[in-house]
Amino acid sequence: MSQDRAVWGCRGLGVRYGGAVALEDVTLEVPAGSVAAVVGGDGAGKTTLLRALAGAVRPAAGVVLRPDERRVGYVSAGPGVWADLTVDENLSFAGRAYGLPADALERRVTALLERTGLAAARDRLAGRLSGGMRQKLALAMAVLHEPDLLILDEPTTGVDPVSRAELWRLLASAAAGGAAVVVGTTYLDEAERAATVLVLDRGRALLAGTPDEVLAATPGVVVEGPAKPEGVASWPRGARWRAWSPDGPAPPGTSPVAPDLEDAVIVAQLRQALRRAA
Amino acid sequence: MWAMAMKEFRQMFRDHRTLALMIVQPVVLLVVFGYAASFDVDHVDAVVLGPRAEQVAAALPEQLEVVRVAPDQGREDGVDALRDSEAVVAVVTAEGGQPQVLVDGANLFAARSVVTALRGRPELPEPEVLFNPELKTSTIMVPGLMGVVLVFVGTIATALGVVRERQSGTLEQLAVMPFRARDVLAGKLLPYLLVAAVDLVVIVIVGMLVFDVPFAGSPLVFALGALLFLFVTVGVGVLISTVSETQGQAIQLALLIMLPQILLSGLIFPLDAMPAGVAWIGYLLPLTYFIELARGVMVKGTPLDALLLPLGMLAVLGTVVFGLSIARFRRDLAPAGRRHRRRPATDADQDQAAPIRTGAK
Numbered sequence: 001m002s003q004d005r006a007v008w009g010c011r012g013l014g015v016r017y018g019g020a021v022a023l024e025d026v027t028l029e030v031p032a033g034s035v036a037a038v039v040g041g042d043g044a045g046k047t048t049l050l051r052a053l054a055g056a057v058r059p060a061a062g063v064v065l066r067p068d069e070r071r072v073g074y075v076s077a078g079p080g081v082w083a084d085l086t087v088d089e090n091l092s093f094a095g096r097a098y099g100l101p102a103d104a105l106e107r108r109v110t111a112l113l114e115r116t117g118l119a120a121a122r123d124r125l126a127g128r129l130s131g132g133m134r135q136k137l138a139l140a141m142a143v144l145h146e147p148d149l150l151i152l153d154e155p156t157t158g159v160d161p162v163s164r165a166e167l168w169r170l171l172a173s174a175a176a177g178g179a180a181v182v183v184g185t186t187y188l189d190e191a192e193r194a195a196t197v198l199v200l201d202r203g204r205a206l207l208a209g210t211p212d213e214v215l216a217a218t219p220g221v222v223v224e225g226p227a228k229p230e231g232v233a234s235w236p237r238g239a240r241w242r243a244w245s246p247d248g249p250a251p252p253g254t255s256p257v258a259p260d261l262e263d264a265v266i267v268a269q270l271r272q273a274l275r276r277a278a
Numbered sequence: 279m280w281a282m283a284m285k286e287f288r289q290m291f292r293d294h295r296t297l298a299l300m301i302v303q304p305v306v307l308l309v310v311f312g313y314a315a316s317f318d319v320d321h322v323d324a325v326v327l328g329p330r331a332e333q334v335a336a337a338l339p340e341q342l343e344v345v346r347v348a349p350d351q352g353r354e355d356g357v358d359a360l361r362d363s364e365a366v367v368a369v370v371t372a373e374g375g376q377p378q379v380l381v382d383g384a385n386l387f388a389a390r391s392v393v394t395a396l397r398g399r400p401e402l403p404e405p406e407v408l409f410n411p412e413l414k415t416s417t418i419m420v421p422g423l424m425g426v427v428l429v430f431v432g433t434i435a436t437a438l439g440v441v442r443e444r445q446s447g448t449l450e451q452l453a454v455m456p457f458r459a460r461d462v463l464a465g466k467l468l469p470y471l472l473v474a475a476v477d478l479v480v481i482v483i484v485g486m487l488v489f490d491v492p493f494a495g496s497p498l499v500f501a502l503g504a505l506l507f508l509f510v511t512v513g514v515g516v517l518i519s520t521v522s523e524t525q526g527q528a529i530q531l532a533l534l535i536m537l538p539q540i541l542l543s544g545l546i547f548p549l550d551a552m553p554a555g556v557a558w559i560g561y562l563l564p565l566t567y568f569i570e571l572a573r574g575v576m577v578k579g580t581p582l583d584a585l586l587l588p589l590g591m592l593a594v595l596g597t598v599v600f601g602l603s604i605a606r607f608r609r610d611l612a613p614a615g616r617r618h619r620r621r622p623a624t625d626a627d628q629d630q631a632a633p634i635r636t637g638a639k
Contacts, residue, residue: 054454070456078447097455 014061030180037191040200046184073142077153080138083127098145132163220246225254328371362584383410384577420485421572436515459608494579503571506592510564513600520606
């Protein structure tokens with residue numbers, strides 16, 4: 001690692017597609033050795049933010065702070081691997097693209113194939129891998145050159161729970177190795193594992209901080225009950241219902257619960273909607 | 279059934295490009311084909327040489343359009359005029375006896391019409407057909423077909439190869455890798471250029487061995503022409519790829535560009551037989567110049583200095599098309615505008631709205 005204490009990310013970032021505002025005044029700071037999760041619904045701006053961090057989108061405002069492009073690893077929302085190349089060939093291509101010497105490439109490929117469990121599939125075409133294996137290959141390609149900044153756009157979407165856990169183990173180990181890791185995800189349980197969370201809504205930062213800070217900042221009371229409560233904003237959680245009471249008492253038939261990140265995000269969105277309506 | 283048909287109609291009308299192609303392409307083909315589809319050459323350029331040139335030129339049949347009269351030149355100059363494509367017919371006169379009539383057999387349809395027209399005219403002898411004495415179609419078709427094969431490999435394969443990256447989402451991956459746009463493009467195109475070059479060599483060998491096509495000229499001049507032509511076809515392929523989202527769209531566009539080339543380049547129908555209103559399109563097409571060059575070098579042994587026009591046109595077309603395609607490809611690949619910089623890996627990037635600054639963090 002060349003910059004152990006570096007902080008990557010963006011400040012006041014704005015991105016426009018034509019006349020449409022995709023991101024506005026978004027700040028994200030990710031210290032080396034930590035994982036930041038970018039969460040938000042469809043169209044919130046996660047992919048645009050990650051693409052801007054990776055250098056694939058030109059910002060209209062603000063500053064992007066990232067290492068030299070040879071020190072960035074990126075897994076796009078697409079497949080991110082060449083389907084008609086084998087696992088070995090994909091890794092070899094990525095290694096050569098990032099200028100790894102042959103012996104270092106060989107060493108890294110062997111190590112990563114073992115860690116990702118892809119060693120037995122090294123001669124298989126990437127297009128014939130399962131979704132989870134393909135994502136592991138994409139991640140292996142992105143960390144092959146031990147980047148300072150690792151950017152992943154929904155790496156676990158459509159992946160089974162075991163592979164999801166393995167993918168998170170891999171990216172946690174990349175962070176432990178000193179990389180600043182930024183992960184876009186729609187899974188809030190995953191975001192809870194990150195050191196910092198940035199919640200985007202319609203291209204703006206809705207919440208930001210550590211998971212604990214985000215939870216602590218949740219206003220009012222989150223309650224839970226067996227049926228949909230009347231007169232308050234509510235959302236289903238399993239077979240039960242949760243509701244947000246901004247400043248009043250808990251609705252009849254409900255009892256307060258400690259909010260988790262999912263509740264915090266929903267509450268923040270409700271609050272934002274109330275503000276907009278006002 | 280109706281539900282299926284309605285769905286299909288909706289999809290068809292939503293895909294404006296395909297719909298336009300379905301309607302425009304047949305109309306274009308009909309008009310172009312209707313005008314271009316003619317083997318009848320009404321007028322053939324001729325040079326008349328030798329001491330009685332003035333006298334003989336005045337008495338030639340109307341079909342021969344005299345472009346030059348040179349009383350002080352002889353048979354060798356006549357052969358050169360045909361080799362350099364100055365004329366299709368050279369009439370070489372002598373002080374006494376009948377003149378010689380030399381015909382460029384590489385200009386197949388014009389040559390055939392001349393041979394037919396002069397037959398039965400007692401004042402002129404049986405024409406002597408040069409370069410392609412038996413007036414074989416394969417002799418002139420094979421060099422032309424080489425051009426078509428190069429268009430196929432250069433344009434369609436290249437367009438598909440580049441669009442495949444876009445369609446599969448890996449172009450985005452390439453965009454953030456530490457490649458310069460020109461490296462991506464050059465690396466992407468090199469295999470196609472090599473395959474096309476191998477294709478070309480194979481076709482030349484098969485043409486010579488199986489169809490007895492001669493190779494009278496310089497392989498180096500031929501290689502130069504082929505390289506320039508590939509430059510254009512590959513550029514067209516990249517250009518198509520930059521305006522196509524899917525491989526299907528790329529194929530449609532490539533066919534739309536290829537068909538007029540095949541019809542209007544002189545490959546099948548002679549350009550001389552087309553009305554000027556259509557023929558001018560042919561003179562804008564790269565295949566026209568490659569065919570002229572390939573037939574000239576292979577069949578007639580035309581030297582470099584007589585091929586400067588087709589070589590120059592291919593160079594101009596290549597520069598324009600390739601320049602455009604690189605500009606569009608670069609825009610696709612490097613939206614953050616950071617492809618031109620090469621710095622030590624310890625430096626940091628700061629992408630700012632404007633201007634983009636670079637500096638260590």
